[in-house]
Amino acid sequence: MINTILFDLDGTLLPMDIKVFEKVYFGSLAKHFTDKHDLQSFVALIWGATKTMVANTEHRTNEEVFMEAMQLSVNEQLEEYKKRFSHFYQTDFDAVRQSVTKNEDILVAVKMLKEKGYQLVIATNPMFPRLAIEKRIGWAGLDMDDFSYVTSFEDNHYCKPQPKFYQEVLSEIGKSASECLMVGNDTVEDLIAGKLNIATYLIEDHAIVREQAFEPTYQGSYKDFLIFVNELPKINETR
Numbered sequence: 218m219i220n221t222i223l224f225d226l227d228g229t230l231l232p233m234d235i236k237v238f239e240k241v242y243f244g245s246l247a248k249h250f251t252d253k254h255d256l257q258s259f260v261a262l263i264w265g266a267t268k269t270m271v272a273n274t275e276h277r278t279n280e281e282v283f284m285e286a287m288q289l290s291v292n293e294q295l296e297e298y299k300k301r302f303s304h305f306y307q308t309d310f311d312a313v314r315q316s317v318t319k320n321e322d323i324l325v326a327v328k329m330l331k332e333k334g335y336q337l338v339i340a341t342n343p344m345f346p347r348l349a350i351e352k353r354i355g356w357a358g359l360d361m362d363d364f365s366y367v368t369s370f371e372d373n374h375y376c377k378p379q380p381k382f383y384q385e386v387l388s389e390i391g392k393s394a395s396e397c398l399m400v401g402n403d404t405v406e407d408l409i410a411g412k413l414n415i416a417t418y419l420i421e422d423h424a425i426v427r428e429q430a431f432e433p434t435y436q437g438s439y440k441d442f443l444i445f446v447n448e449l450p451k452i453n454e455t456r
Contacts, residue, residue, distance in 0.1 A: 219416060220452050221392050222330055224364075225401030226341035226350070228423040230323055231357040235425075237316035245309045249301045253294075262290055267344060271376040279343050279370050306348045319358045320422075322439040326446040327363060334453025338366045340386050340399065342406060343373040366390050377406035383413050400442070404430030418442060 227233050247259045254262065266286035273282045288295045330337060341350060347369040351361055361367065366389055368382075375382040387394060394414040401407025402420045408431035411417045419433035420442060435445060 218452075219396060219398050219449075220334075221336040221338060221390065221397045223338045223340040223386065223397055223399045223410070223415070224327075225399075225403065225407050226339055226353055226357070228402040228425065229400060229407075229420050230327070230339070230359065231353055232318045232320050232423055234316050238313055241313045241316055242310075245312045246302075246305050248309065249305050250298075262287070265290075270344065271379075273375065274379060274381060276374050278372065278374055279376060280346075283344075283370070302346075306346055310349055310352065314356055317353070317356050319356075320439050322443045323420075324358050326439075326443045327359060329443075329446050330449075331363065333449060333451045335449075336390070336392075337364045338386065338390055339364050339368065340383070340401075341368055342377045343368040343370050343382075344376060346370045347372075377403070378409045380409060380412055383410045383415060387413070387415075398434075403427070404433075408433050418445070 224230050227238075228235065243256070243260050243263070246263075247254070247256050250259055253259075266283050269286040270279050270283045273279075275282075284295060284299070287298060291298055327337065339350070339354065343350075345353075347367075350367060350369055354361055354364075354367070366386070368386065373382070373385060375385060383399070387397070397410075398416045398418060399407055399410040400418045400420060402423045403425040404419065405427045406425075408417045408419060411431055411434065416434040417431075419436035421436060421438050437445065
């Protein structure tokens with residue numbers, strides 16, 4: 218029986234225009250490195266390290282893999298880069314808020330799930346530091362305390378669409394696949410959870426449809442998901 222809901226963040230709990238997000242994100246971040254890179258070479262540097270991180274299947278944190286890949290290009294400057302990254306997330310990362318909105322249906326659905334006794338987890342692709350994730354959760358109109366577990370760059374060892382990402386989440390929360398439902402908007406990164414026999418729900422409003430996509434167990438709009446949640450049984454009834 219499903220008693221735990223795993224949520225993707227960007228495009229799911231947090232409606233987002235991904236093109237605007239990427240433009241503002243890279244533009245704002247690059248300003249902290251203008252003495253070292255032009256925009257094109259800086260974006261190439263970040264994407265290169267990110268691709269290495271996403272491909273990793275060894276039990277090493279995403280932060281470790283990303284920074285090791287960065288070091289191959291920046292060598293002894295890595296500690297300076299780390300300081301600048303940290304300063305960016307504390308300050309100018311807030312500029313990307315213009316690329317996101319709130320959705321009342323998903324907020325009501327989350328509240329309803331909590332009231333019904335479901336355990337809630339944020340299973341976002343852990344490519345961003347915890348501070349950036351905390352900020353985006355707030356922008357969505359939610360709170361870290363709404364969730365029993367939140368994936369992050371510092372703590373997790375794999376990225377979507379690696380099945381090991383979902384295996385690690387299940388292990389961390391102490392749940393079996395049959396107890397969980399993964400809710401997301403990406404037909405590969407989120408729906409690949411189905412390969413582990415985790416039920417999936419595709420949110421269609423901001424769906425990212427990729428080649429070789431996986432089939433969801435359920436799908437619909439934010440409004441459809443709210444109806445779906447309303448029909449779920451309570452699991453916190455006194456026995």
